[in-house]
Amino acid sequence: MFLRRLSLGPAMTAKALGVKSDAARLAGADCHRCVRPLCRCRNGILTLAKQARTKKAKPAVRRRTGTGKIASWQANLRPAMRRWVKYGGYLLAVMFVVPLMMTVIYRLPPVHPVSTLMLKEAVLLKGYDRRWVAIDDISPVLVHSVMMSEDGRFCEHNGIDWDALNQVIDDALDGEKTRGASTIVMQTAKNLYLWSSRSYVRKIIEIPLAWYMNVVLPKKRIMEIYLNIAEWGPGIYGIEAASRYHFGRSSGKLSAKQAALLAVTLPAPKTRNPAKPGREMTRLASIVQKRARQAGGYIGCLQ
Secondary structure, rough: HHHHHHHOOOOOOHHHHHHOOOOOOOOOHHHHHHHOOOEEOOOEEEEOOOOOOOOOOOOOOOOOOOOOOHHHHHHHHHHHHHHHHHHHHHHHHHHHHHHHHHHHHHHHHOOOOOHHHHHHHHHOOOOOOOOOOHHOOOOOHHHHHHHHHHOOOOOOOOOOOOHHHHHHHHHHHOOOOOOOOOOOHHHHHHHOOOOOOOOOHHHHHHHHHHHHHHHHOOOHHHHHHHHHHHHOOOEOOOHHHHHHHHHOHHHOOHHHHHHHHHHHOOOOOOOOOOOOHHHHHHHHHHHHHHHHHHHHOOOOOHH
């Protein structure tokens, strides 16, 4: 086939040419019969060109940054970091989607939500006492006392008391001692979806959750959920369990004084005991009791 492409004639066979090496010299051959690049002609002498040699492709060499153990550690770290970033993204997506979906479900009266603290107690096998009760079965004086103690503008704001929050920010910037600015809606969002320890990160997440909850849920339903998941002592959650534990009666039969004492217990349920109040706790309860009697103009959203 090689000789056929040269077109050197039948006399020039491989045996006649004596092609035993990569090149051969042919004396007396006609140069015009040369077919490039298989042959070449110089000074009337026809010479066969060397056949092209195919080069084997070299295997790709994987470059490493660093030397020895450092390079191996870096090579293993990058996939691990990618996995952690991916799983972290999934976790953030779940943390964002779950509150949105569950808040809509919590509109349904038959649904009885539980707090993150209650879930923690269950996981640790400590157990807790919570007895769900409808807001209409709770003593109105208790509802009024809690609202006037925790969030006097509950029916007015959109889930966040911006005036109180701005005051807290100003106090923090001035280096003064800050007081709590959490509304009942914000506390409900925290109890349902977030952790209990104080931090600026939690507060930043809490604000949009409270706003969303205020949009989705009626204020009366928010108050009902709050009164049934709030902590009133070690392992005591909800107003019904608290009333029976501290005073031995249902939440619908609380007196004004008992309701006020339970209301002032909420900021520090593990250190305050409404059944055995101290002097300062009794003073705060008397203030709340007076405010609850005058709460008629503030409770319109709970009617």
